[in-house]
Structure formats: C-alpha cells, structure tokens
Amino acid sequence: MKQGPNSSARASINDVAAHAGVSAQTVSRVANGQNNVRPSTRDRVLASMRELGYRPNSAARNLKSGRFRSIGFVTFNLATLGNERTLDAVTVASESAGYTTTLLSIADPTQLDVAGAFGRLEEQAVDGIILVMSAEVGPLDEWTITAGLPVVIVDSDAELPYTIVDTDQEQGARLALDHLLGLGHRRIVHVSGPQNSYSATRRADAYRRVLEKAALPVPEVLVGDWSAASGLAHGRALIESGEVPTAIFAGNDQMALGVLHALHEAGLRVPDDVSVVGFDDSDEALAFWPALTTVHQNFDDVGRKATESLLALIDGGAVERQKILIPTRLVVRDSTGPARVTA
Amino acid sequence: MKQGPNSSARASINDVAAHAGVSAQTVSRVANGQNNVRPSTRDRVLASMRELGYRPNSAARNLKSGRFRSIGFVTFNLATLGNERTLDAVTVASESAGYTTTLLSIADPTQLDVAGAFGRLEEQAVDGIILVMSAEVGPLDEWTITAGLPVVIVDSDAELPYTIVDTDQEQGARLALDHLLGLGHRRIVHVSGPQNSYSATRRADAYRRVLEKAALPVPEVLVGDWSAASGLAHGRALIESGEVPTAIFAGNDQMALGVLHALHEAGLRVPDDVSVVGFDDSDEALAFWPALTTVHQNFDDVGRKATESLLALIDGGAVERQKILIPTRLVVRDSTGPARVTA
DNA sequence: CTGAAAGCGCTAACAC
DNA sequence: GTGTTAGCGCTTTCAG
DSSP states (O other): OOOSSSOOSOOOHHHHHHHHTSOHHHHHHHHTTOSOSOHHHHHHHHHHHHHHTOOOOHHHHHHHHSOOOEEEEEOSOOOSHHHHHHHHHHHHHHHHTTOEEEEEOOOOTTSOOHHHHHHHHTTSSOSEEEEEOOGGGOOOOTTTSOSSOOEEEESOOTTOSSEEEEEOHHHHHHHHHHHHHHTTOOOEEEEEOOTTOHHHHHHHHHHHHHHHHTTOOOOOOEEOOSSHHHHHHHHHHHHHHTOOOSEEEESSHHHHHHHHHHHHHTTOOTTTTOEEEEEEOOTTGGGSSSOOEEEEOOHHHHHHHHHHHHHHHHHTOOOOOOEEEEOOEEEOOSSOOOOOOOO | OOOSSSOOSOOOHHHHHHHHTSOHHHHHHHHTTOSOSOHHHHHHHHHHHHHHTOOOOHHHHHHHHSOOOEEEEEOSOOOSHHHHHHHHHHHHHHHHTTOEEEEEOOOOTTSOOHHHHHHHHTTSSOSEEEEEOOGGGOOOOTTTSOSSOOEEEESOOTTOSSEEEEEOHHHHHHHHHHHHHHTTOOOEEEEEOOTTOHHHHHHHHHHHHHHHHTTOOOOOOEEOOSSHHHHHHHHHHHHHHTOOOSEEEESSHHHHHHHHHHHHHTTOOTTTTOEEEEEEOOTTGGGSSSOOEEEEOOHHHHHHHHHHHHHIIIIIOOOOOOEEEEOOEEEOOSSOOOOOOOO
16 A cells, blocks of 8 residues: 655656656546546556556646635634534535635734735635625725635625625524514513624614514613623623513523523523523534523525535626525524513 | 726736736746835836736646645544634634645545545645544554645544644543542543544543542443533433432533533532533533533644644654643533532 | 746647 | 647746
C-alpha cells in the first residue's frame, strides 16, 4: 500500500507521462476516466500514477476550468445553533453535488471595512457565496456584491436584490403566540435574541404585531443574547420586578432554559404558574424540565435550499430572484398549559 | 461605488494592463503592493483596476505559488458540540493567519472506501488537514495519509505517527470521578458517548480505571449517543431497574440533561438523592435544573493549537511529532452533593 | 522603474 | 488511440 516513499515533491502529470512513456495528454485522459485509451496503455499509466503517488493538482484544474467547486459560507458568528446546523446542511448538500464548503469571515481584523471585505471575498477560491445575514453586515445595496459572484442570502429581511432563503420567522412566532393565546394567556412577555440578529428582530416584530392585533398590551421586549445566561438574568429580573406574566415566549430554546431555571428557583411552577415557549426545537428541548414546548425550525431545509439555489445560480445563471421561506411547526410539550386564572 | 456594471466576464490582469497601457507585470506589482512602481503609474493602474472591477484570480495564484492558503477540516460528524466549537476555533485561528478553512468529508457516498477517501482528500485545494478522529476512520497506519499533505489529528488515541492535539480526556474523567469519590459516593454509574467516538471510549476507560483503583465495583457502562434523548432513556431504564446509584457521571452535558429529567420525573432529588456530573461545560450547563457540575473542556485551545501545529508543519516542515493535551477543569455547581447515607 | 519571456499543471482542440 | 500545441492568469526571473 505504501506510496512513493520519500519523494517530497509531488508528482506532476508530466512526471507520470515520462515514467509511463506516454504523453501528458494520455495521462490526463486516464486520470479523467475517458475511454479512448487502449487498456494496456491505461494500465501502464495507472501503474505509474500509483508508483509516483500522483494526485491531480486542483489549482491547475481550477485555472483551466474557471471553477473551484467550492462554495463560500459567510457568517459573523458560527457559534449559534442555527448557523451551525445550517452550515452542516450546506456542507452535506454541497458535498453531494461535488462541492466543498469554505468558511469565510467578512469581519475585518479592524472591523472597519465591511464593504471592502466583500471585495476580498470575491478573491477567494469559491464559485458562490451563502451569506448568513446579520446587522453587522450593514445595508447591502444592489452594488455591494457585484463583481460577479453568485450570492444567496440566509436570514435576511425581504428587500434585498438577491435570492433569499430563510426560516419563516413570522409564521413561527405566530405559531407560538397563537398557542399561548389559545390557552388563555393575556400577559405574554418576549425574551428576544440580540438586536444585531435579523431572526431575533423579526421574531420580536411578529410578537408585537400579534399582540397588537389581539388588542392586548405589549410588554417591553427583553433583549437577550441567545445565551441561557441571558435568559436566566431576564427571568430573575422579571421575578424581582414582581411583574411575572402568565406566559413567556423566548426567542430560542437556550434562553427558555434560562427562564425555566429562574422560575424554578423562585418556586414558581411550570406550566401551572407560568407557561414557557421556546424557538428552535433543539435536540435538548425534550429533556428540559419540564419538556419544552417550542417552534421547530427546519435548518436542514434552509441549508439545502440555500445550496440548491446557489448551485443553480452558479451553473445555470437562470437568475430569477427568489424568496424561499421554510415553514416551522409547533412542538407542544409540557412547558405550556392553560393560563392560571388570576386570583 | 458601482463597479463595471454588466461586464459578465471577469477582468484579467491583461485586461487591466491593456486598459492602463502598461504591462501585466506592472499590474501584478501594483496588485501586490510592491513599492517599485512610480506613483503616477500606480494610480493609473489602480484606476483601471477599479473601473474594470478587477479581482486577482486565486486559481492562478495558487498554481504559481503551490499554496492554497486554506486548511481542510475533516470530520465524520459536524453536529457535535465539541466538533463545532473546535471548528469555530480553527476558523478563527486560521483566518488570522490568512488561511480559510475548507470543510471536507472523508465519508464516501457508499461508505466503502475510507482509505481511498484520503487520496481524494489530497486532491483538495488545501495545504494541510486537521482530522477529527473517530472510529469510522478506521485504523490509520503510517501510510494511510502519505502523499505529502501535513496532518494534525484531533481526538485520537496516542499511537498514531502524527501530531496530535486533544483534550486530556483521562484527566477530565478523573476530575469528575475524584470529585464524586471525595463526596463519599461509592456506587457511580457512567453514561457514555457512542463507541465510535474516541473521546467517549477514553472517558469510559478512565472511569473504569479510577473505580478499579479505588477498589470499587465497576457497574456496566451505559452507552448513549451523546444526545439528551439517550441520557433520558438510560436514566429511565436505570430507575426502572431499581438499581439507582448515588451518582451518575455522564459523558457529556446533554446526556446529563436527559438523566436529570429522568430523575425529576421519578421524584428523585438532585443532588440530595442522586448527584450528576456532566462533561463539556456547554454554555447551557449553568441553567440546567439544578445547575450542572461538569468538566470544562477548552475547545478554543484545542482548535487553536491544532491550527498552529498544522501551520507550522505547512511552512516550517519542522516535523517533530507532538502530542498536545489540553487540560480540563472541574466546574462545581449544584448537581453534586454528599452521598446519601444508605438507610 | 518597467517590460519580455517563461512556466506553474492541466486540458481542449486539433493533428496524425 | 495517441501526441502536439496552445493557453488558462499569474508571478519569478532577467533585461533593459
């Protein structure tokens, strides 16, 4: 099994050609599985390739083809459940299309030059970009990304001139709120994700709209940062303020976990005293105490559709701008129940 | 701000040269910030570059330089807390060295040809590989990866002829167990991660060794799959069996969460009746109910050191095989307490 | 300070 | 079936 032992320099197609006594072109044909090579020649070439440990040089291939067979995944913050899961799905989808996934950051070391960062992005060895939007990116006008790289945007607001794929945040928030409303809750507080996240702000906006539509007072949104710690802090503050609502809608499951903890330590029962709903339906939600009612996001679909759209852009060029919204569904577990009748 | 509007074909260095009335070489010098260009010439070139929307072609650069400035991150399973966090750290570290991170999968569509997959890996446009080991990879002998790509292994057993970076699993498990032993626990059950994970099996091995050394009986290890659901299932089974220990050491925080849930629903109190320890110190652990005592893994360090080692291999060639073990620390919270004195 | 020539490794196009 | 030629876009010589 051992390959060319100490030959530190990698064998090129010419080395193989010389070794096998054929032309480079023939080696190329063998390497690409073309059939117009006499079997005996092919075998000889194959043997030489093996012996020299030949691997095609992808830089040369890329140069010839003008393609990298890689898509760029750009986000400001990988350490978020949604981004990680989306990345995972993107990787799987692109891989099955023969593409690798390259992780790119648009964050300048100096944080200054976001616009210029897009320029640098386009020098990367990728054929297109999936950009997970957040407020740090700033406004993306029609020209921001223009030098020819196809782009698909994830988690964005609707007005951008690009193909967009996103979880239907509005529909998700509605699902959670309608569930709570249906259980008779009238005072519902929202603990939201950070303001630089568009998913967070869109959920919060939907929250306000639903309550307004129901002619209910809209309590101030408590802005967290997606972390359980921030949910915990807001939960504690809420309890200390004495203004405990009958239901809390958390912007994600982790903050819901924090809220749950705060409720427990204050001796409040869930869902008897307070109902809690999360968002994401992370794998852990079913093991929270009590098991969390939450909005299930289909990250797989988001990643897959984003990849498919981008690949279509890359090789089709068929450039119909699309807006693809992936629906959510509500998973009802044990953290929600009928509103307690106020004494 | 708008760049060359509809020019669908990307401008090459020659286009710029022609446009500016200079040689391609001069454009190259300007593009690379060399100083031996007369300011007026430079300005003219810069203007042309801007006007044509010129971006250097990285394929050509790669071909010339023989470098891709990208490192490959290979794992069988991204959807694991440790792998995600390690990837995150790798991305940050490699980026600050001017490298991108390319996600690679060694999994063949058909699952058959793991060995051959390494060959394909070496055709990728990367300068080196960080391989997160797991049992699926199978035995890696000296020659499996040999065609010249530097490799650093994460999460591996000690015997491989490569540079290795890993959390010190043994030390971490010991920390958890010593804590429990110190609290007087004598019957400690371990819920482990899946057997195809080396981190899991190494923690389980350490568990057995510690108990043996303490001359304690070693209960059968309950093998989970890292998920909260598996922790929950094992917890319930344990309770149903009537053989509830005074302490449970879970292989990660998520399984600990499942165990906690099973305990609660059976009416057992934590830590009064049963103590629980996790592993990872995920961001959520502090919001579990009760807040989880757990072993803190420093994924940042793992990712950073792996990247640094790989980059050293890539440009130094200074090939001292190293084994870098990142220590853990125990974070004591509210899920552990003195062993209940048996009635 | 600037340009011309050559070549990185590969493949498309065209011979033979 | 197989070889030759040319060139992808860039940068490293070497000449001026």
